Amino acid sequence: MRKFSNLIVNEWVKLAKKRSFAVPFLIVIAVSVLLGYVAHLSGGTEFNSAAGFTTVMLLPTGVGQILAMLAMIGTAGIVAREHSQGTIKFLLIRSRSRTAILASKYATVLLYSLALLTTAILSLFIIGLLWFGAAGGNAGAGDIARSVLYVAVYALLYVTLTFMLSVLTSSTGVAIGASLFAVMLDKLIIQREFYKYMLFPNLDLSVYQGGEPPLPGMTQTFSVLVLAAYMILFILAAFTVFRRRDVA
């Protein structure tokens, strides 16, 4: 266990000692401020408490999407950059299995995403307190928690997709490009039966709250199962390829 946590420390050091490390966090805060300001300007009738503001704005239709995109950009390089820098050679000739090394990278990416998510929750809530107050409305901690869960699932799937692409293509650019392209397309719904088994329409679990499923016949349980299947697929593909790859 100590060996594994040391691997995570290594990955975190590589990530955190970059000069651009703080930028994604600042973007999350800036977007939160901006959203709060716009909502405040429009009369402030939309939200009547910090909790209500946070609950709505955290969703994949608000800060959630930007949050996922930032996490994906951080993820794309974690494997690919080792290849482009050539540092993969020193990394793999240690007495550590490739599985452990890749697992530590995945764990680090999840930690990084969690840090971004925490920043988003805190900044949204503080902005909410500033402009909309603590009291009033009927949204509570439970509603915020549900939003957190939705955005976490959404970000987790995208981060895992990017992680897999980073391993498969060994190219930071391709991994970022392909996965951000997917984010752009995920709002597009194709009205066909097969499409409900695709990743995109299932990503935002919050749609089931309003009642209307993206496609007829879809339920929240159905979406959770589809997402779980994709998660397993992405992780399996990444680990299989990384373990077997010839490093040239």
Add this chain to the structure above:
Amino acid sequence: MKQMPTEARTSAEQGNRNLVLQMNKVSKVIKGKTIVDGLTFDIRPGEIVGLLGPNGAGKTTTIRMMTGLIRMSAGDVLINGHSVRSDFLQAISYVGAIIENPEFYPHLSGLDNLKQYIRMTDNISASRLDEVVQLVGLQDAMNKKVKAYSLGMRQRLGIAQALLHSPKLLILDEPTNGLDPAGIREMREYMRRIAEVEGISILISSHMLAEIEQICHRAVVIQNGKLVKVTSISAADESATGEVELSIRVDDVKQASGIVQSMQAAKLTGAEEARSEIYVTLPDLAVPELVAALSEARIGVYRIAEHKQSLEDEFLKWTGGNQIA
């Protein structure tokens, strides 16, 4: 010494712990093309061995297989008796390596880079870091970011990286590539010192023959992925029974040539009027006889020198000559 002693050969198949490295019929086939073909050789403790061959001979591929970066198509590599195939984590723990250029995380300092590898090693003593940094003389550069390092400094940091876990085998792939003459000399000094201080075996791949000649005990020559020859560099001229080639400067080349030809043991391999030199191949024991014969005929002898064929000449002979880059 074309083949290894049979003793080493049979024990290689059983996994001899007295050998630091055993290559057992290692092959690599990529898309139907054989890059490395049934390579077999050993490295003994404390030995410095050169892996020699023209560009594209399969040196780097061989080293990548030894270190588990790429898979072997056939055969196995044993390091200190542990199989790279089936017991990789044990096998690799005895190896320190630089493969092609030493690449580090440019945004981290030298110290932070080394700490990365310390965190990936079991049971490393606290003083070991200072020890290797001292050995490669990078004390003053440890807090600088690696992107500010020169190539020579990165090579030294690479060596420090490779020595951190006190390996039994150090593998260096083209260690002098891209270094200037001063850097090459410095590198050679480090290798000598490491072999002395750390008492470990070193495998150096190179196409720079002068390099290998000066510091290696043996050279393994490969071409097109196949073993061409295992040669002992330092022992070659020690064999008293062997033949020597001499160049002799005389005042009368014609007469001297006649005398050599009249001797049974000696063979005249050439004569150059312009330089007043004759070239003779003869057994060691026959040298005094030749000298006596020359002075008896009152031929003035100005110089007698051993006409040593350099490794470079031999290398060209072995590999067909025209493929060195």
